[in-house]
Amino acid sequence: MVGVVVAIIWMKDLIAVVMLLGIYGLLTASFFMAMDAVDVAFTEASVGAGISTLLLLVAIAKTKRKEHPSRHKPLLALLVVVITGGLLIYGTYDMPIFGMADAPAHTHVAQRYIEDSYDEIGIPNIVTSVLSSYRGFDTFGEVVVIFTAGLGIIGLLSTVNGTGTRKKLPTINDSIEDQHIVLRIVGKILIPFILLFALYVQFHGEYGPGGGFQAGVIFGAGIILYAMLFGMDIARRVISQSLIQLIAAFGVLLYGAVGVVSFLNGGTFLDYNVLLENPVAGQHLGILLIELGVGMTVASVIIIIFFNFAGRKGPQQISDDLGA
Template sequence: MDSLINIVLLSFLVVTAFAIIRMNDLFAVVMLSGIYGLLSASFFVAMDAVDVAFTEAAVGAGISTLLMLVVIAQTGRKEKTSRHKPLLALLIVLITGSLLVYSSFDMPHFGDAHAPIHEHTSPRYLNDSMEETGIPNVVTSVLASYRAFDTFGEVVVIFTAGLGILAILTIGRRKEDDDEIASINDSMHEQHLVIRIVAKILIPFILLFALYVQFHGDFGPGGGFQAGVIFAAAVILYTMLFGLSTARKVINQSFIKLIAATGVLLYGSVGIVSIMSGGNFFDYNVLASDPVAGQHLGILLIEWGVGCTVASVMIIIFFNFSGRLELHQRNERSKNREPS
């Protein structure tokens, strides 16, 4: 039965991938990409990788879809037909794919009980992580404790991406433009009254669920990455329904940038304090008199840092992409007002 489910999910993934390749409607491509993310999440659930499935659903099918919709609003819905034949690109893809397939022959067979990961790595984490870290969720103990340095690198990459977006897409705003856009949002209020009321009811629960995911990652699927994306999704939902100018009045952009940097600083500071306390970098055992209590404290702090940075960077990316769309619409209105 498990094999049948895997075959069906993989078949759907292949069909969706080919449909994405054949589509010229970018809106349909984004929707299919969201479906692909949900199918991938389902496949991870079938493989008992619930934490990975949670992340894929939140990022791949959730916030990525929202960001791509904002991009489409600026670039247009239809893909322009290209007359050139990308034979060189096709050749590179075929060579790269062949090398990847060839390298996979040296990997253990899927589900092989004698694979190194099953004979050495997994028993070490499954048997000893609870005693060493006191964390029931083995995935959290691995990501936040055993390979904390690697996770720190991922957080720095996310923070760097936010800096890149700020450097490339940040634009200036004028007060008269904000007033004009606010008036447009007010005129749209009656058209989307029901949706806005429902959103106002749902957003507090979404934020509460994000906090639950943040602080429940020790005991079940979740943690800073998933919680940060969910929290940002609530802010993005508010922005899409009530307008960017309104969201800017509610959410201070300077404060969001400060939170993004503070999250990375908090994460790195835990490692520095570990060294100053006589341990290794990200050795949480020295953070408290009891090693298990130190592990709990260290994981709590770095997960909080991850959540702050991820949520802030996602909001920064969306606000800057939306700002470019706002600039484009402003320019179009200016052109229409010019006398012919």
């Protein structure tokens, strides 16, 4: 892993950098797997190796490919970095031994999650229990972060102007659209499966690894694939931009609504126990609903991000427009 990162430092070709970053992401994911963190590995694989690579590629396509060999300020940077690193190394000396079962991290709060979560929540995946119930509010925050990013990106990149006239939006994908018929056919077959898989992940999260977030990412990726293969215009016709925004908003609201209903029912915010008469069943319902909210928001924000990036004129098109 360290090697990959060092390579990233030396590379000037940004595309190669991004590819290496993708590899780095996959390595990290497999490392997480080895550390028994299956959920995290799943997420890192889809985010680190998937979405972020994709986004970086799109962004590079819209900007510049080469890094300018500029004068760096390695000395100052090294100094800061060495101080930070040194401090951290210094800090490791009093840490509990790696993997030790009786480290404080494992014996206090986490203990209860492992021992009682099944009785209290009723689902075997402890990570999901903690994520959506014990620390459900963090997850709510996480959804809001995603939503915020989505809004920010629309605010920055949205090309739809107030008058509502839409011209044909130039995309980077026209070439693929025109040339690769094979890809399109394969894609046509693949996409429904991707979407199905996403739904599976969505509703299976309680038992195995997975959940709303991963499902949302996969679902979003499916739609993006569709857009890349069939062109932005068609994709936009299928899924309207403002509709997606509303779905994203709705996801957040759904999550919030669960919380509000739970305190209207006499509990506290996000207290699923009071949703139904049987607390465990209540937890179940609550988790199901909020995961749905997460999935909706994540999927639609990812689509929004992609559409907005792709809808932006690249430098190439700008100069073309000027020439014409």
